[in-house]
Amino acid sequence: MISTSAAWLAIFLFAGTMTYAGIKDVATMTISNRLVLALAVSFAVLAPAAGLGVATISSSILIGSGILICTFALFSLGWIGGGDAKLLPVAVLWLGSDLALDFILYTAVIGAALTLALLQFRRMPLPVVLQKKAWSARLHAPETGIPYGAAMAPAALLLLPESHWFPALL
Template sequence: MISTSAAWLAFFLFAGVMTYAGIRDVATMTISNRLVVFLVIAFAVLAPAVGLSFDTITSSIVVASVVLACTFVLFAAGWIGGGDAKLLPVAVLWLGADLALPFVLYTSVIGAALTLGLLQLRRAPLPLVLKKNAWSKRLLDRETGIPYGAAMAPAALLLLPESHWCSAFL
């Protein structure tokens, strides 16, 4: 049985947590392990409550596992951060196997724009107002990486309405 209440809860919970993760990544350049674990547990509880089929849940887990293996390799090579390597597959778990490729593609395009924008900003002198903030100094430091959580969040939000979570109330 499909629970509309559980579907709405899942929808807003995932949207809220991804938004928080994106903002937090910009501010601190970290994505909490607790946040990732929370999303995994919430998926395990809400997926059956919404009435997702065994096949849908299984395919989401399998594809998310493949993405985790790929992001682990990227992390080991030093190309992405550890938080990004964990958040990407968890977002794929939530969005489902059929949205995995679009999610990675959207994240890549948004991430490329973010990277180009930050690289451009990092070339300019830091304005006085931004010199006073630790987060902006860290974000605009040329030695700092790119907060890809900030690219994953809008990518997830763009695709969430197409996900299996919305089939219960659309």
């Protein structure tokens, strides 16, 4: 019973937190360190409680750590933001090593579509009703980056049903 309850809690916690991170990234262009840390700690607690095996947990940690090294290299080059560099590996931790490449590819495709949409949005004048909103003015500014948390969130939600959390429910 504890494994089923922990798996359901994990699924809803991860889905909700990723959704929040995506929305928050659009609104503020930041992904909180607390949010990333909360996801990491929650995984450490819920994965064993949901009945995930040592091999599954270990491979998720190993792949997530490797991706963290890669994303921090990209961050140091100025190619991605710090929040993105932390959220991507923690999402892989949750989704598992089997879905790591799929998650990166989904994020890249959704991120490319988001980038093209934002580039088009930035070419148009900002509507008056949106000029008074700080988040829309920031998103419209050409010097502002791309909120890739908004690409990671739907990518994670699309892959979550294929993750190791659902077999824990059977």
